[in-house]
Amino acid sequence: MAEASYTVASDSETIGEDKSSAFPEIAIGIDIGTSQCSVAVWNGSEVELLKNTRNQKIMRSYVTFKDDTPSGGVSSQLSQEHDLLSGATIFNMKRLIGRVDTDPVVHSSKNLPFLVQTLDIGVRPFIAALVNNMWRSTTPEEVLAIFLVELRVMAEAQLKRPIRNVVLTVPVSFSRFQLTRIERACAMAGLHVLRLMPEPTAVALLYGQQQQQSSHDNMGSGSEKIALIFNMGAGYCDVAVTATAGGVSQIKALAGSTIGGEDLLQNMMHYLLPESQTLFKTHGIKEIKSMALLRVATEDAIHRLSSQISVQIDLDLGDGLKINKVINRDEFEEVNRKVFVKCESLIIQCLQDAKVEVEDVNDVIVVGGCSYIPKVKNLVASMFNGKELYNGVNPLEAAVRGAAVEGAVASGINDPFGNLDLLTIQATPLAIGIRADGNNFVPVIPRNTTMPARRDLVFTTCHDNQTEALIIVYEGEEKKAEENHLLGYFKVVGIPEAPKGVPEINVCMDIDAANVLRVLVGVVMPGSRQPTIPIMEVRMPTVDDGHGWCVEALNRKCGNTQDLVTVQKKV
Amino acid sequence: MRCHVVTVPGSDYRFFSPTPLSVPATITFNPKSLSFPYRIGGLRVKAAVNDSYVAEASKLSFYELLGIPESGSLLEIKQAYKQLARKYHPDVSPPDRVEEYTKRFIQVQEAYETLSDPRRRAMYDGDMARGIHLAFSARRCYHDDEAIEQKSEWKARWQSQLSELKRRSQAKKNGENLSWAARMRCRRAESSDES
Structure with a gap:
């Protein structure tokens, strides 16, 4: 294994040298989220999100194993729900990659509708998909690689050129070991990682670009602007404080944690069916189906609670196990109180580390899938005395757009209008x-x-x-x-x-x-x-x-x- | 926990001092420190132990490094830093000079971090006035008193914000301690108010 990682490292180095002699290839930006992913590229004048054959810009991050030909959420036209119920679909790999089986995050993944087995001794967990009533083992790296290959093929078909260099966004709380796993997955997919950017810093870069453009427009002095970026997706919650002036974004502080939509979902599932852990422990075909049904229904309920005050859940999990319940938004917020408290503490820590006070923050940017949850928006806004949140970025696209901008900058692309005249000064997250x-x-x-x-x-x-x-x-x-x-x-x-x-x-x-x-x-x-x-x-x-x-x-x-x-x- | 070893990465000086603030007279030169070679990229090892470039740059004061007068304002410091970052940051420096510029960037960063903090700038100015030229990064030390003091200063400022937040969440909690029915009644009352 040690040899393999050496090969990967030296491989990327030789590629780096090739690049300098050849015509610069614009690196694409990829945001592989825990539940969703997207690809974007600088098209010469602006960032463009690439679409799959079904015209989707945001795709689900999952891989379904079937008869030896795994297929991911990018290309497959299959009904995801059906696959989920069969145990053949693996997802949430970003939560599992580079973690050992003593990690609480791995333990909380045991009630996913596929196999996550732990021996609790500090080795990598055993992960398997149920294919034709057989457990087919896999690894987070393999699943990510399958997925990345699909993304690459999709991008190559659209851009009509081979894709080699990528800029990937990663959670702030990833360790350097986890980053090597991401690099490994990319290498398996034939991609060379030009940069790994913490997600909120990609958003910071996009923000820096927007600020620079607007200061060009009104001939502003380019005075320094401070923004707080709060990014909460399905797997991770990240915060960054950036100070930007004249195209230079300085990351003043980063804070991150393994909390996200997945925790909200798990808490709700536990709330709806407290005995689920023991019920589904055996991971039989029936249990997996029940688990998946509960999961899909709960996820849907949480989504609806973003726009509704209450939702009705009617669920038949089989074997006489039925859930008929009305859940309202207050209940949802109470069940997940700890998660929201953690979000607040991350913001406090980040501001403190950046030595920035609430009043100094010019813009508050809330992005990521969880930014649609009213409680999340409110809690961030209330920490900044009810300040209106920045609305210049799309919450689901901000990170990948930032990654695409970084891809163009890092590839040495020049823009005649100075739109790529940008620099991000990064800081160590840990x-x-x-x-x-x-x-x-x-x-x-x-x-x-x-x-x-x-x-x-x-x-x-x-x-x-x-x-x-x-x-x-x-x-x-x-x-x-x-x-x-x-x-x-x-x-x-x-x-x-x-x-x-x-x-x-x-x-x-x-x-x-x-x-x-x-x-x-x-x-x-x-x-x-x-x-x-x-x-x-x-x-x-x-x-x-x-x-x-x-x-x-x-x-x-x-x-x-x-x-x-x-x-x-x-x- | 007090530690008084102050190291100077990349250069050949080290100072032992009780605290940076109190008794500067006891600072003694200790010339037996190490200089680790810099290197960049994969396997191209540079075994240059005595790096003349770093030695030369470390003779410059922080003001000289940033190219500003000693009376420079915070705004000037920030502008100078951003300008130099655009030149020396490895993301933008010419490929053949990355190594040299990276070193320079680290020094500029050091100068900026010191001078943009009023307390540290005052200390640095004081040391300069006494003729002690604390070269590049001489202030760094594990658990140093300065950092602790700095923290407490920030703590004080944060205390107020924290107590505010606590108060707010307390208030929220009180609301949540209402019985279910009471809360529903509240909600109904609210919604009927709206309509």
Whole structure:
């Protein structure tokens, strides 16, 4: 597996070199949502969304496995509902990709109408579709790749050229490990990832372009405008604060979480049928059908609640299991109170990190599928004292349009009217650091650091005559190391014997122009200028699937004999 | 938790100091730090440990880096930063100079972050006046007091907004604590008011 990911990486590098010699190909923008996806491209003067053969711009993200020929939501003309009921349709892959089976998000996916099996030991979950009464196993990467191939074919047919380069939008809360899984899926689909953009930053770019265009129009001074972007889709909720002036958008802060429409849906399903978990545990053909029926009906009810105050649900799940209920909007909001509270806290955190106060925000942009829910709109607006929300973007198309603009900018396309004279200065969505001071996570690059970035921090040994140090690299926000995303680990050996606290172990983290993370470690002894052992440089992430195991195994093997502490001096 | 190791990535200086604010006299030069080589792209390793470019740039003051006078206003700082970002950011720099410009961008970013924050700018100006030229990123340190103070300042400002939000959600909760029937009656009353 490690070899495979290396192949992918070097593959993209050679492609990058090819590009410079050839005529620049405009990269397309793809937004693969948890439930819906879309493709857009810069057509020379503006962004255009591509349509499938059924004239749809927004397609469902799912893949149906049938008789060895899987087909996705882009091309298939099949009745999705029917496939859903049969257990042959796999979806919500964006929630599952790059997660291990101890992850709560994976556990909450177990009541999807296909097989998500966990062993709870930190390996990748087993995912399978029911085809002709047989469980056919698959992986999130494979499902995404099948889907991406369909998107590619669709785009190639319309643009009449081969598609190679893409800009993809990703959730803010994705770890770098998850990003490698997305890249893997793209590579499987024959696509080269030019950029992976956090979703709200794609919206920020679109907003920056609009601001620049309007300042051109009224000969404005191009003064700085601050916008808060709240993006809530089916799988993830992301917030960004951007400051834009003269085409330069600076991402001041990002915040994200794995909450979204799927949680609203699950909460409602649980509310309608509290015993559903146990009822459907066996995952038989009948149970899958019932699960799918409940799901479809609940989803439909939630959609209708966006425009109606109450909805009637009449559902026959078979075996005498019937649901006849009137659900009103208040009930829906109460059942999902926690989700909405989390949304609020994400906005607060993001503003706080950006050091921006409510009054400083010029525009509040709410996008994503959940932006149609009145409660979501109201809660965001009320946090900004009832400010009117920005209406210059289509909530479902904003991210993919931003990705298409980035695709054109990153492909080096020039626009005679200056519409692509844009720059987005990105920030790190999560802190990156190592385990030290016991089991603590010590960030070396804090979250919301402008990229590219290079930071370093000095650590030292915690035992006398300690000659080896284990560097375990994590990404995340949690204080306890193991609650963060593991990116990789390596050992520094050959530290000269010395009392504890004497050797200086300098850990440097570097995110380069291509968003590649490298961890460099050097050891210096007092009185010497030169590193005592060669500097180690490791490109991260190095972990593979099943990384839940790794740290436990390391702990068993090494105990704390190779631990590090931060350097501190008490005054 | 206080840490007083301040490192200077990419250059050869490091300072040990008790706190950046209180006793600057105890700052001592410690010339034994490391310089990690920069590199860009896949396998093209540059083993340049002593990078003259960085050393040269780190001699510039933050004001010089941004190309503004020391009396420059916040607006000037912002404008200078955006202008330099357009030049040095790797997304827009010429392919053959990405590596050099990326380094420069990180420095410009550092200068901007310091000078656009009134507290940090005042500290930086103070250090400059005392002749201590804290080169590129000399302020950085794990759990440094400055960051904590800064946080508390923001905390204070946020406290007011938070309490407001809490109050609001409290009020909302009270509404929700009404019995089901009472709420329905409220709603009916409201809708009949509207009509």
